[in-house]
Amino acid sequence: MSFTLFPGTRLALALESLAGLSVGDALGALHFAAPVDLSDPPPSPWEWTDDTEEACCLVAVLAEGDFDRDSFAERLGRHYDPRRGYGRGAKAMLREIRDGLPWPIAAAAAFDGQGSAGNGAAMRAAPLGAWHADSLAHAAVQGARAAEVTHAHADGVAGGVAVSVAAAVAAAGRLDGQRPGLLRAVLAHTPAGHVRDGLATALRIDDVAEAAGTLGTGGREMARDTVPFAVWVADRFLDDYPAAIAAAAGAGGDVDTTCAIAGGIVAAYTGLDGIPPDWLSAREPLPAWLSDATAAGE
Numbered sequence: 358m359s360f361t362l363f364p365g366t367r368l369a370l371a372l373e374s375l376a377g378l379s380v381g382d383a384l385g386a387l388h389f390a391a392p393v394d395l396s397d398p399p400p401s402p403w404e405w406t407d408d409t410e411e412a413c414c415l416v417a418v419l420a421e422g423d424f425d426r427d428s429f430a431e432r433l434g435r436h437y438d439p440r441r442g443y444g445r446g447a448k449a450m451l452r453e454i455r456d457g458l459p460w461p462i463a464a465a466a467a468f469d470g471q472g473s474a475g476n477g478a479a480m481r482a483a484p485l486g487a488w489h490a491d492s493l494a495h496a497a498v499q500g501a502r503a504a505e506v507t508h509a510h511a512d513g514v515a516g517g518v519a520v521s522v523a524a525a526v527a528a529a530g531r532l533d534g535q536r537p538g539l540l541r542a543v544l545a546h547t548p549a550g551h552v553r554d555g556l557a558t559a560l561r562i563d564d565v566a567e568a569a570g571t572l573g574t575g576g577r578e579m580a581r582d583t584v585p586f587a588v589w590v591a592d593r594f595l596d597d598y599p600a601a602i603a604a605a606a607g608a609g610g611d612v613d614t615t616c617a618i619a620g621g622i623v624a625a626y627t628g629l630d631g632i633p634p635d636w637l638s639a640r641e642p643l644p645a646w647l648s649d650a651t652a653a654g655e
Contacts, residue, residue, distance in 0.1 A: 360491060360532050364422075367488045368651060370528050370625065371416050374487035375643075377624020378617045379409040380632055381602050382480075383640045385616030386442070388606050395603050401639035406442040408617040412481040413643055415503060417650035419488050424499055430460035430506050436646065442613070444578065447477060450507060464509040472509025476575060476583040478517035479504075480614045483621025486524025490532060490625075496525035497546040515552035516580025520618055522546045523588050527595060527626035539592035539622075555585030562589065565604050574610025583611060587618035598623050598631040 362370075383403035387393045414432040418424060434455030439448055446467055453463045467473045485503055489496035500521025504514040523543045530537035540560055547553040555572050562568045568589045573582030587605065594601035601623045605615040624632060 362491045367490075368416075368420055370487040370490055371419055371484040372651065373628050374484040374524055374528070374621045374625040375409075375412055375416050376629055376637060377598060377627075377632055378412050378481075378483050378621030379405050379643060380636050380640045381605070381616035381618075381620025382406055382408040382613050384602055384636065385606055385613035388612045393606065395599060395606070398636065398639065402641040403636075403639050404641045405643075406613050407447065407477075408480040408614055409643070410436060410438060410441050411477070412484055412617075412621070413647045415481050416484050417647055419485065420651045420653065424485070424503065426460070426502060426506050429503065430454050433507070436644070444475070444477075446473060446475070447507070460506050464505065464507050467507075467509065472513065473507060474510040474512035474580060475508070475578050476513075476516055476580045476611065476614055476618075478508045478513050479520045479580055479584045479587075480617050482517045482520040483524040483618065483625060486521035486526075486622075487528040487625040489521070489525050490528035493522055493525050493529075493542065493546055496521045501548075511548065512551050512580045515548045515550050516584040519543050519547045519552055519556065519584050519588060520622065523591060523622045524625040527591070527622050530595075531626045531628065536595060536626075539595060540588065543588055551581035552584050555581055556588060559585045559589040559592075565590075565593075565608065568593075569608035569610070574605075574608045574612075575615050576610045578611050578614070583614060584618065586610075587615045588622070590615070590619040591622035594619075595623055595626050596631075598627050599633060599636075 383405045418429045437451040486496045500518040504517030526542045544556045572586040575583035605619045
């Protein structure tokens with residue numbers, strides 16, 4: 358990588374990744390009601406879920422400058438909307454954070470003191486990786502720091518790291534003008550454990566059905582059965598956003614999250630031009646408080 362990123366460029370990359378994440382999230386969420394024909398998608402608005410809400414909090418903090426975990430936790434608690442599809446554990450934790458419990462205590466206490474191994478840190482992480490397109494090492498470190506605000510389990514953290522690195526690789530490839538080898542780069546920066554093992558297995562898979570069956574599609578809502586598949590989809594369809602969303606959605610499972618992860622990574626590579634304009638306009642508008650935060654950071 359031989360480029361220098363200024364704050365405005367970093368924010369633009371993060372916002373484009375967020376657009377891909379949020380459209381994927383909203384389209385994936387529609388699949389829970391009935392399978393969507395992507396050649397003739399349903400009318401707007403396509404409502405986004407907790408995946409997008411948490412990613413918006415992350416981008417709002419990035420717009421302030423250095424990533425501050427206390428500020429991130431405060432935003433997660435303040436903007437938490439239980440109607441957005443949060444899981445029971447996330448609801449309890451975010452209520453505690455909103456009520457003033459320090460995030461390290463709330464995260465460590467989750468799931469009887471084991472910490473969350475879920476896919477929540479991964480679902481929001483792509484814009485953070487795009488922000489750090491000039492350094493995969495920084496993307497990995499910041500991915501872990503952001504994950505730890507809500508996920509004290511090593512698997513939950515590894516999921517956030519893997520997706521952050523994947524989006525950084527994708528954005529760097531776009532800036533370099535070369536299609537990167539996504540999976541191998543992510544594997545090299547992901548900590549040892551179940552998530553990394555899944556990524557290693559993904560390297561040997563060529564078919565979407567095999568990837569879904571072998572890696573899992575988030576049916577357990579765990580990082581280990583969500584992230585390897587979503588990153589595999591992004592790697593396979595890195596230059597084709599609609600194909601990536603179709604592959605993730607068609608596989609079933611935790612569809613809003615696999616589509617959000619894959620969509621955020623792929624959009625980091627394609628930019629907004631890769632997202633069908635009618636899909637982007639059909640997605641429910643992102644919250645006004647995000648626009649306020651990013652305008653202040655420009």
